[in-house]
Amino acid sequence: MDTSFFDHLLKEFDLPLKNPVLIFSTILFIILLSPILLRKIKIPGIIGLIVSGTIIGPHGLNILAKSSAVELFSTIGLLYIMFIAGLELDMSDFKKTRNKSLIFGFLTFIIPISIGFPLCYYILGYQMNTSILTASMFATHTLIAYPIISKFGIAKNEAVAVVVGGTILTDTAVLIILAVIMGSEQGNLNTEFWVRLITSLIIFSAIMFVIIPRVAKWFFSKLESEKTSHYIFVLSVVFFAAFLAEVAGVEPIIGAFMAGLALNKLIPHSSALMNRIEFVGNAIFIPFFLISVGMLVDVSVIFKGTNTLIVAAALTVVALLGKWLASAVAQLIFKYTAPQRQVIFGLSSAHAAATLAIILVGFQEKIIDEYILNGTIILILVTCLIASFATEGAAKKIVLSEDKENNGNQEKEEELKQENILIPLANYDYLEMMLDLASIFRNKKSINPITLLSVVPDNDTAEFNLINARKKLSDSIKYASASETKVDIVATIDYNIIGGIIRTSREKSANIILSGWPHKSTFIDKFLGDKHTEGIVESLNKDFFACQLNKALVLHSRIVVTCPPLSEYEYGFKVWFSKISILSKELTIPVVFYCNEKTQVTIQNIIKKSRLSMSATYINEVDWDHLFPLKETIKETDLLYIVSARKGSVSYANSLDGIEKKLDKFYPDQNKILVYPQTKKSGHLYEEYDDMRAESLSIGLQTIQKVKHSIFNIFKRD
Incomplete structure (x- = not known):
């Protein structure tokens, strides 16, 4: 029997593994199985990945060695963590907490160094540069x-x-x-060194926060339909920023974080692009990095003499103590809760990337000896384990405390869960934009999918049009799945388009209708005005949003809101206001309210009570009878959010008559959202006139349609 095949097969499994396909599949199995297995014994998945890396690494079973492929994916994973941290940062909150970030950054820098330097210099007896570099590692x-x-x-x-x-x-x-100490060791610490470092950092900052956002905005607007290109562009920016940071004299992780901040406003958190970024990072790149951290750990250093154990214990205790003291002081200064202090400690206590970079550079330059190197490896393992446990425990407490606060308003919670958005579509070119807006508007606690509706006129081509409508709507399911948004599609036939929308909204129990902007094509339509919006608004007492979206939402710099007097007394006031707050938060843009002083006070109270991070300004001197000359103050990049009212409602005024025609006249190409809030908690505005509903009227309209077709056919034959 020929044994060459078996010999070749066994050779593939020689340790450490060298076949790149086998290496990749092994790591993928670890990423898949370790969190699942360790979840049974309530150990965070992150720890499972780190421990798995230790077991399979060169200092464990030697299944995997540090290859170029592993190094590459590990680097990508580290950059990804920093990038996502910058991308998920709420810039409105960050602007409000930037002083707190500065204070905490100072505390978490100075306290560990203040404890670490005396330990290294006086107790362990290291030289000045060695002590400073090791102490800086604690920070x-x-x-x-x-x-x-x-x-x-x-x-x-x-x-x-x-x-x-x-x-x-x-x-x-x-x-x-680190750069200063390296310059000192090499004798290059002079004026030229400082000028070069400062100049390169200024140039790097200018590229990241001036050039990159403008290029990204242009790219997203010009290639709006190329969703794959968006993701590739984002990755390109991340790694280019990391490279620029390295050229500027700092670590690539700083560049990745800056890339996240630079693209923060252009990638809404509920968007499909954000979902792709997080999915790929959490599934592949970040687990690779965590496994590679575990591969660095050499447990055998524990048995290399008492000096290693003493140094390792001293470094670990000081590192954890310094971070705990920094988080405790921050808690006292900022008046945080105990779980928040624990979150601060958990996030800031793990030492891995920057720590390893400092120690390895110091060891290569012979500033740091092998005792500190080995002690740091143990420190990395211990701090990563403690940080994971502390963060998960604190996160659970914060979630529970938030749930307790929400339980105080159970009725509101149930109302949010029952939120149901209906999007009637006439122009499929705007389908993706309407879905993007609905995904942002949709409350994350809602259990209902977004319903996409197409009403086909009941005529000779109805069946063909119905099949075509279902096909076009089906494409939306694939698009919505990219942002993990549930979508339900409905295509129906009706003699009256408005009647079909009203009927479906009742069948689906929709409480929010998100409609496209009505387009008037005939002379009669232009003369009579918008009967599409008027028909739905008068027949249904639901929150109605008519939207004109000509450009991407991320291109806006402000939301300009006009609220008529007494609008705060409408039942749907909180609904449309909540959508503004969500939109402002997702797009990270300020809001300008045109309203009177009483409405302003109501809005300010809601912002304060709900602890919203909205950046809001108010303009009270508004002539509501001559509102639309505001065009002089409206910018091209503004998103108009006009609050109207139904006839007979408390906030209705004659100036709101024909508002659609006025908007078309003064702001023809501007992105705008026209809102008709719900007036009372009711399914129908005119319930006492039940026999006059649009469905009943549609029966008469069907007869009229048949007569019209008959007359048309007579003239056609003639």
């Missing part, structure tokens, strides 16, 4: 537990924003210290 931290924060959905918590903001400050400061 660094890697957001290795950030995926836990994302999983529990508390990335918007202020404590998280403070830590993320502080990370960039402290890591940048530490890496500058």
Whole structure:
């Protein structure tokens, strides 16, 4: 029997594995199985990946060695963590907490160094440069537990924003210290060194925050339909930014974080692009990085003498103590809760990327000895384990506390769960834009899918048009799945388009109707005005939004809202206001309210009570009878959000008559949303006239349609 095949097969499994396909499949199996197995014994998945890396690494079973492929994916994973941290940062909150981030960045930098330097210099007896470099290592931290924060959905918590903001400050400061010490060791610490470093950092910042956002905005607007290209473009920006940071004299992780901040406003958190970024990172790149961290750990250093154990224990205790003291002081200053303090400690206590970079550079330059190197490896393992447990425990407490707060208003919670959005479509060219807006508007607690509706006129080509409508609507399911948005499609036939929309809205129990902007094509339509909107608004007492979307939402710089007097007394006031707050948060843009003083007070109270991070300004001097000359103050990049009212409602005024025609005249190409709020908690505005509903009227309209077709056929034959 020929044994060559078996010999070849066995050779493929020689340790460490060398076949790239086998290496990749092995790591994928670890990524798949380790979190599942360890979840049974309530160990965070992150720890499972790190421990798995230790077991299969060169210092464990030697199944995998540090190859170029593993290094590449590990680097991508680290950059991805920093990029997502910058991307998920709520810039409105960050602007409000930037002073807190500065304070925490200073605390988490100075306290560990203040404890670490005396330990290294006086107790362990190291030289000045060695002591400074080792002490600076204590100040660094890697957001290795950030995926836990994302999983529990508390990335918007202020404590998280403070830590993320502080990370960039402290890591940048530490890496500058590394550059200074390296310059000192090489004798290059002179004026030229400082001028070169400062100049390169200024140029790097200008590229990231001036050039990159403009290029990205142009790219997203010109290639709006090329969704795959959007993701490739984002990746290109991340790695280019990392490269530029390295050229500027700081670590690539700083560049990745800056890339996240630069693209933050252009990638809404509910968008399909954001979902793709998080999915690929959490599924592939970040687990690769965590496994590679575990592969660095050499457990055998514990048995290499008492000196290694003493140094390792001292470094680990000081590293954890310094970060805990920084988080405790931050809690006292900012008046945070105990779980928030624990989140700060959990996120800032893990030492991995920057720590390893400092120690390896120092060891290669013979500034740091093998005792500190081995001790740091143990420190990395211990701090990553503690950080993961602390962060997960704190995240659970914060989620539970938020649930308790929400339980106080159970009726509101149930109302949010029952939110049901209906999108009647006439022009399929705007389907994706309407879905994007609905995905942002849709409350994340809602259990209902977004319903897409196409009403086909009942004529000779009705069957063909119905099949075509269903086909076009079906394409939306694939598009919506990219952002994990549930979609239900409905295509129906009706003699009266408005009647079909009204009937379907009742069948689906829709409470929000998101309609496209009515287009008037005939002379009669232009003369009579918008009967499409008017017919739905008068027949249904639901929150109605008529939307004209000519350009991408991310291109806006402000939301300009006009609220008529007494609009705060309408039943649907909180609904349309909540959609503004969501839109402002997702697009990270301010809101300008044109309203009177009483409406302003109501809005300010809601913002304060709900602790919204909305940046709002108010203009009270408004002539509501001559509202539309505001065109002089409206910018091309503004999103208009006009609140109207139904006839007979408390906020209705004669100035709102023919508002659609006025908007078309003054702002023909502007993105705008016209809102008709619900007036009372009722399914129908004119319930006492039940026999006059649009469905009943449609029966008469069917007869008229038949007569019209008959007359048309007579003239056609003639």
